[in-house]
Amino acid sequence: MPPMLAWDLRKFLVVAALSLRMPAFAWGPEGHRLVARIAERELTDKAKVRIAEILGPGQSIAELASWPDEIRRSRPDTGPWHYVDIPLDARRLDMARDCPKSQCIVASLEGFEVVLQDPRASPERRKEALLFVVHFVGDLHQPLHSVDNHDKGGNDVKVVFHGRPTNLHSLWDSGLLNHMPKEPELFPQLDRQAEQHRKKWSQGRVEDWTGQSHRLAQKVTYGKLPKPGADGAIVLDAAYEQAADGVVAAQIEKAGVRLATVLNSCLQ
């Protein structure tokens, strides 16, 4: 192997190994895919055609829904766009306090909706805007993306779940989902609920949905956490898991319905 190539390969392997140990960022790929799959079922024919034009052949929003997490390391400026830091004890979102310089999920989501609607935007910008919108509607519904408790979005909160040590953020991204039925069984259940509640859940706008997510973080994500044991570890019990599973399922269903509403209105 030429030395240059060997070096490139080594560099790639190091980066690949590092990326396996990256802190958790949001719903894992399954959560984001479920949100996009629910949305796909509620899209208008027109929106479907526009999405196919923007993405190009053989690509779908479900497959590309985690792309913004994949590029986070190479484009660190996009990092703050995935969440908004509403203090845990705050009553509501305050954009001046929680979204400095418009660098938060609420402002970026609204900004990318504008790009998506703009026929003069270049195909590359529209494609990026579409993928950011798909991803951020999902992130917005993960309660730990709408709250700040000075613990890096729950990454610093050590918990034990089914006997395994993890952290609160990772638990809400994928730990809970991993203990729910597998995707082929879970998707039809969530999709049925989404269909039944479509009218109610499509109400409101990004700020309202952020407020709902924040309240769930207060009431369940943090509110129902058991007290730490003598060694400082928080061992999650069945009551916490049951309450959290209900929130995860409902939030994914709502995110799917709302993503479809946003895309149907942007892509007429």
Ligand SMILES: [Zn+2]
């Ligand atoms: Zn994200």
